[in-house]
Amino acid sequence: MTSSNKSQRVTISDVAKHAGVSIATVSRVLNQTGPVSPDTVATVQAVVDQLGYQPNRAARVLATQKTHVIGVLVDEITGDYSLPLIRGIELETRRAGYEFMMSSTRRRLVGTHYLVNETNTDGVIVFANSVPEHELERLAKLNFPVVLLACTSPPHLSIPYVTVENESGAFEMASYLIETRHYRKFAFLRGPDEHEDTLWRERGYREALARHGLNYDDQVVGEGGFNEEIAYETVTQWIRRGLSMEVIVAFDDDSAIGAMAALRDTNIQVPEAIAIVGFDDVRLSRYLTPPLTTVRIPIEQAAQLAVNKLIQLIETDESQESILLPTELIIRRSCGCC
Amino acid sequence: MTSSNKSQRVTISDVAKHAGVSIATVSRVLNQTGPVSPDTVATVQAVVDQLGYQPNRAARVLATQKTHVIGVLVDEITGDYSLPLIRGIELETRRAGYEFMMSSTRRRLVGTHYLVNETNTDGVIVFANSVPEHELERLAKLNFPVVLLACTSPPHLSIPYVTVENESGAFEMASYLIETRHYRKFAFLRGPDEHEDTLWRERGYREALARHGLNYDDQVVGEGGFNEEIAYETVTQWIRRGLSMEVIVAFDDDSAIGAMAALRDTNIQVPEAIAIVGFDDVRLSRYLTPPLTTVRIPIEQAAQLAVNKLIQLIETDESQESILLPTELIIRRSCGCC
């Protein structure tokens, strides 16, 4: 091995020296800015290749005030929706020649700033409720580019966002269950209140029930927590207490999975005795026994659009309207359809 | 909104001015380096808080030659193993006060450098075969910190690595299938040759078969591709051609899932007619019907260890031995056990 670590990294001065030009000229050919004679371009290029020169990122960032990095703030990297989300972000940032830095906010060290912020990115994507409102306010005050993913903006901030039609998705699901499957006795597994999805989905279900003369509040309602374990507990309690229901409507697939496990462990047949539906359509859902009826949300596409919107905001300082992506009802056996 | 974007961001000079000290002093209290009087510390801290000052990252990086960012190179962000991998990396980098940048190398633009490299990170984690050997050579020549994850080092480079005991995992699985389940007719769904896991697992299976007087090459062997679709195709062809087997041994869970689908679609009972086993133990596997017998690999833990090793390499320029994590046989119904 050669001596110390990075001392010998080749810089723009090295290239300039070898090519017999100024560093300004090297910079110009590298960035294809300003006029340079073809001969000069050729020599510089040759030297760059020969030396394997790559511009130092920090220096370039400092000079241009652009990082070409976008930040991604999520509450936790867990749950099967995370993967398409990350894939969408990676795909689209790379396509745009950007990089991304992701940080989860949940268990962050108290008192420190977020690891990913306005000092090391050109803008951030904020997933759902991962960042408290006062931080969004701070960023808005700085006029720092932010796009929300999977939630809407606090009204007074009007931050652009990309999310999905939770309300109509829930409405359609409930309508299907009532009109086509003729269910009347529902049990709901809600998500966390902090999570905006919970509110919209509940609203959609309420609305559909009301339309058919049913009252949401008369139904069995419990905590699903967007979480397998919590849902398992809740459903087990329901069974123990002898509550009756025709269908369990989970506010996301993870809690539907927990519910299904709870029924299996109490020897209750799905969907013959009790039907189950979810929300999200994670990869697992189609493989369950029975396969899970659910509402598909286009999370990868939403992530890609959020990236595009953010980059546009960064580069042009303007953003068009926020985006509400359609959801799709996915009928499988768990709802008793076939 | 205030005028332009980032012009009004507060810098160290602003803090110095407000506090009536030099920027050197501000820097000293911020970094807790060098001696500063308690009074000065207090005033500076007050000004920092009041102005909401956060040091510019690029400037700091340029001055210190440390990014506090590690790079993660993967071939593609897909497959269920990606999630624990990312989670492990995020958890451990954050714990160490680092950030990470991830980039997939597969569909990268030809001719450009990797987006994540020695110019914007202090070191990189390279997953499996995502980076060609000549690039590893280039980084080694620069003495740039690299840790391999889920593969071993090219012998002449001796790069530290963290991977799992694929060979003994495969050996144990095969031994169990032969000794306890008494299978003799195997069909293997191999992974891609470029993927080192394929080689080690195959070696483990060969060895176990040989020990029991069976020859690997006499068995049915086909492409699983670490991929559901490819495995589905292969198994469908096997059935169509009337090949017979007692158990399908997939080199990863994704191909096991594809195999299971193929058998279901040809009305062959698992495990009664043909048993199936996988490798990895992704989240889905326990939910399949029947649940999948497989070899669990501790991917999240491996990722965390890789991060630790890399950071140690960055900070002390030395690395202890490479790590081979144990695997665990997970027996479920798909192998015909119960």
Add this chain to the structure above:
DNA sequence: CTGAAAGCGCTTACAG
């Protein structure tokens, strides 16, 4: 304990 100044490696008006 504190400050003036050099330096990190680039980009970009400004002259020529």
Add this chain to the structure above:
DNA sequence: CTGAAAGCGCTTACAG
């Protein structure tokens, strides 16, 4: 078409 020089916002010897 090309170069000298200022500047981006920090850190860190070096003096005092």
